[in-house]
Every structure is written in structure tokens, then in C-alpha cells.
Amino acid sequence: xxxxxxxxxxxxxxxxxxxxxxxxxxxxxxxxxxxxxxxxxxxxxxxxxxxxxxxxxxxxxxxxxxxxxxxxxxxxxxxxxxxxxxxxxxxxxxxxxxxxxxxxxxxxxxxxxxxxxxxxxxxxxxxxxxxxxxxxxxxxxxxxxxxxxxxxxxxxxxxxxxxxxxxxxxxxxxxxxxxxxxxxxxxxxxxxxxxxxxxxxxxxxxxxxxxxxxxxxxxxxxxxxxxxxxxxxxxxxxxxxxxxxxxxxxxxxxxxxxxxxxxxxxxxxxxxxxxxxxxxxxxxxxxxxxxxxxxxxxxxxxxxxxxxxxxxxxxxxxxxxxxxxxxxxxxxxxxxxxxxxxxxxxxxxxxxxxxxxxxxxxxxxxxxxxxxxxxxxxxxxxxxxxxxx
Numbered sequence: 001x002x003x004x005x006x007x008x009x010x011x012x013x014x015x016x017x018x019x020x021x022x023x024x025x026x027x028x029x030x031x032x033x034x035x036x037x038x039x040x041x042x043x044x045x046x047x048x049x050x051x052x053x054x055x056x057x058x059x060x061x062x063x064x065x066x067x068x069x070x071x072x073x074x075x076x077x078x079x080x081x082x083x084x085x086x087x088x089x090x091x092x093x094x095x096x097x098x099x100x101x102x103x104x105x106x107x108x109x110x111x112x113x114x115x116x117x118x119x120x121x122x123x124x125x126x127x128x129x130x131x132x133x134x135x136x137x138x139x140x141x142x143x144x145x146x147x148x149x150x151x152x153x154x155x156x157x158x159x160x161x162x163x164x165x166x167x168x169x170x171x172x173x174x175x176x177x178x179x180x181x182x183x184x185x186x187x188x189x190x191x192x193x194x195x196x197x198x199x200x201x202x203x204x205x206x207x208x209x210x211x212x213x214x215x216x217x218x219x220x221x222x223x224x225x226x227x228x229x230x231x232x233x234x235x236x237x238x239x240x241x242x243x244x245x246x247x248x249x250x251x252x253x254x255x256x257x258x259x260x261x262x263x264x265x266x267x268x269x270x271x272x273x274x275x276x277x278x279x280x281x282x283x284x285x286x287x288x289x290x291x292x293x294x295x296x297x298x299x300x301x302x303x304x305x306x307x308x309x310x311x312x313x314x315x316x317x318x319x320x321x322x323x324x325x326x327x328x329x330x331x332x333x334x335x336x337x338x339x340x341x342x343x344x345x346x347x348x349x350x351x352x353x354x355x356x357x358x359x360x361x362x363x364x365x366x367x368x369x370x371x372x373x374x375x376x377x378x379x380x381x382x383x384x385x386x387x388x389x
Contacts, residue, residue: 003069004029007058008116010076010124011050012132014319015345019135020045022054023127026061029072036061039127041135044312051077052098054124055084059105071106074116076125081115136320183327184368184376187318188234189342190224190252190333192244193217194361201278204244205268205304208275212243219389220362221248225255227364227385228331234258236325239333240266248362249333256331265317268335272304297351307337307354314341322369339365346375362386 006027013020020043026036038057042050055073062071075081082088083099090096118125131141194217197204204211213221228234234256239249241262249260274282282290292299300306317338321330332342340354346367347353359365359381366378 003066005035005062005065005069005071007055007062007071007073008075008121008124009051009054009058009073010121010128011047011052011054012125012128013045013047013050014132014322015044015315017044017046017049018315019043019132019319020047020050021128021131021135021141022050022057023124023129023131024054024058024061025123025127026058026065034123035065037127039131039141041131041141046094048077048079048092048095049098050128051075051080052095052102054128055080056098056102056105059102059111063105067106069106069110071111072114073111074114074121076116076118076121078115081113085113132319133323136316136323182370184370185322185326186329187321187342187367187369188228188231188329188331189339189365189367190228190248190331191336191339191359191361191363191365192240192242192248192333193220193224195244197276198361202276203271203274203279203282203301205271205275206242207270207272207304210243213247216389217244217248217361218251220386221251223385223389224248224362224364225252228252229255233329234331235328237261237331237333238263238266238321240268240335240338242267242335245333245335249331252331252333260333263317263320265313265320266332266334266338269307269310269337270301270303270305272301274301274304294355297354307341307351310337311341311351314338315345318342318345318369342367343377343380346377357381360386 006029008025008027009022011020011022019041021039021041024038025034027034038061040057042053055075058073059071062069079088083090083095084102090099134141193213195204195211196214197211198217199214237249237253237256237258238261239245241264246260246262253260274286286302289302293301297307300309336359337354339359340357343357343365344351344353360383363381363383365380365382368376368378
């Protein structure tokens with residue numbers, strides 16, 4: 001009699017697309033014993049791609065155990081289950097080859113698909129998150145250190161379904177009106193206070209002179225410190241390594257009695273040859289390059305960094321902070337571009353939304369990130385604490 005196996009598969013993407021991984025468990029259907037555990041970080045991908053990769057890994061492992069086995073594949077992705085069962089069409093081009101690969105692993109008559117709620121897929125979910133957390137630490141997941149890694153590094157999954165692949169269904173939930181989503185991780189985003197470049201409206205990125213705060217900026221930072229302290233408890237303070245952000249963070253952290261940790265990925269965009277120049281100077285010297293930069297987020301200033309590139313590293317910083325501080329309040333002292341990118345990420349807006357936001361020096365923006373992928377923008381560009389200066 002052929003073997004009966006159960007494949008439990010899950011995948012997650014923190015960013016959609018963003019850092020992605022899958023987890024897969026193969027069990028003996030009779031005893032429930034775990035026969036295989038697999039997890040892999042797959043780089044930048046959508047949630048749906050990660051789900052399919054988890055299924056493929058599970059079916060591959062099941063075939064290696066017994067190519068004649070009857071396999072019950074259990075996933076908490078309704079999209080993958082419905083598509084593999086033939087009830088939903090596969091619309092997105094990137095899903096088609098993955099579905100064909102999965103179907104080719106075992107004869108269709110040997111595989112059935114079942115949707116299960118997330119609570120019944122915790123083992124595969126845990127493995128996927130272990131792989132994501134290991135990647136965030138610069139490590140590779142391995143079965144040998146799986147349990148130890150999971151215990152030492154709390155994780156926060158950010159699964160987001162690829163909207164292009166979703167079949168018609170219920171509308172988005174309203175954060176605060178729906179069921180309890182659990183305790184969020186709160187980012188209180190503080191743009192650094194003013195420098196001489198701020199007052200003169202000069203490009204001031206990761207290169208150039210890396211200015212310190214001006215006297216006006218120091219006063220702004222102290223006002224921001226009082227405002228942050230009055231708003232409630234903060235559990236951690238992180239900042240960009242650039243002078244103006246570190247100086248702002250140190251003034252606020254001193255008020256809170258906390259240490260400051262630098263995060264390299266939170267630095268401002270590098271503006272290359274435009275560093276230290278005014279917009280008018282750039283418009284005169286690089287008219288074509290400026291027009292291209294304002295039209296396309298993949299275009300970088302000469303010798304600089306594109307917004308697309310900055311978005312990738314800021315997303316990594318966000319994922320690492322969510323992993324390190326689940327359910328906590330984190331003060332993030334950084335710059336205009338990283339804050340705009342985090343707001344854009346929370347709203348799932350296009351990257352072009354960056355051109356339609358403005359942030360004042362020492363202003364506060366607040367975002368809540370929930371474990372189930374939802375986010376809530378609570379405040380944006382709040383600078384009321386500076387009105388008396």
C-alpha cells in the first residue's frame with residue numbers, strides 16, 4: 001500500500017516584495033511523526049512566490065521519500081490551494097512557472113490540497129520565520145540550530161498577499177475597527193533637526209560634508225526630546241550614523257535615559273555630485289539628469305543612489321527592527337528619504353509617492369506595524385512641538 005504523507009508549507013515576505021523565505025514540514029500521515037523539516041531564505045520575493053516555493057520544496061521532499069506516496073498538501077494560502085486545485089485561474093506571469101513546477105513533481109491523482117488556518121500551520125510558519133530571522137542576522141538557516149535560533153531571536157512575520165494575484169474577496173479591514181490584531185510594533189520616526197544645509201535648502205545626503213546641527217537645530221532637538229518623553233514610554237532608540245541624526249538622537253535619548261544604537265541602513269540617500277548644492281544649482285548644472293531623477297525612482301543622481309536602492313536597504317532595516325523589537329515602541333532618528341519610504345511601505349503606495357510628501361526638521365511621524373501584515377499611519381510630519389521656538 002503506498003505511503004500517505006502530509007506536506008505542511010508556508011511562505012512569508014516582509015515587504016511584498018521584500019526579504020522572503022519558506023518553511024516546509026513532511027509528516028507521516030498515520031503517526032504524525034515529522035520526517036523532514038526544510039526552510040530557506042530566497043531573497044527578495046512576494047509572499048505568493050514564497051508560498052509556492054514552500055510547496056515545491058515539500059512536494060520534492062515527499063517524492064524523495066516515496067514517489068508513489070499519496071500526499072495531502074496543507075497550506076494557509078487560499079490562493080495557492082485554489083490555483084493548484086484548478087478552481088482559480090493563475091493570472092500573474094510569475095506564478096505560472098511555479099505552479100507548473102509544482103504540478104510536475106507528482107501525478108495529480110496522488111496530491112490533494114487543503115486550506116488550513118494559520119493556527120494549524122504554525123510549524124511551517126515557524127520555520128519560514130527562522131529562515132528570515134537568520135538572514136537578517138547574516139546567517140543561514142539549518143535544521144541543527146533551528147530550535148536554538150528560534151528561541152534566541154523573536155520574530156515578526158510580515159506576510160502580505162500579492163494584490164495582483166488576489167481573487168475577489170472581502171475588502172481591507174480597518175485597523176482599530178476590526179478584530180484585535182495584537183500588540184503592534186510602533187516606530188516613532190524623528191527627522192533629524194536643522195543644519196546649515198537645511199536652512200539653505202541644499203542637498204544633504206550620505207556624502208558631502210556630513211554637517212552637525214545648527215544652534216537652531218539643537219533647540220529643535222531639545223523640543224523634540226521633551227515631546228517624545230511626554231508621549232509615553234519608548235523602549236529603544238536607533239539612528240542613522242550621520243552626524244545630524246546621531247546628535248539629534250543623543251539629545252533625545254538623554255532625556256529618555258536610553259542608549260542609542262546606530263543602524264547603517266537608515267542613512268540618507270547619497271546624492272553624489274549634487275551633495276551640498278541647492279536645487280537651483282542642480283537645475284542649472286544637470287537639467288536633464290534632474291528631470292530624469294524626478295521622473296523615475298530607479299534613476300540615481302550622478303555618482304549617487306537611486307530611491308529604489310534606498311528603499312531596499314530601508315526595508316531591510318525595518319525588518320530587522322521588527323524582528324528585534326516585536327510589540328515595542330522604537331524611536332527611529334533618521335532622514336527625509338527613509339521616513340518617506342517607511343510611510344510609503346505602510347500605506348502600500350507606489351514609490352512615486354515620495355515626490356508628494358514633505359517633512360519638516362525635527363518632525364515626528366508614527367507608524368504601527370502588526371504581526372499579521374497590517375500597518376497604521378498614526379501621525380505624519382507632526383511639528384507642533386516646534387511652534388514656540
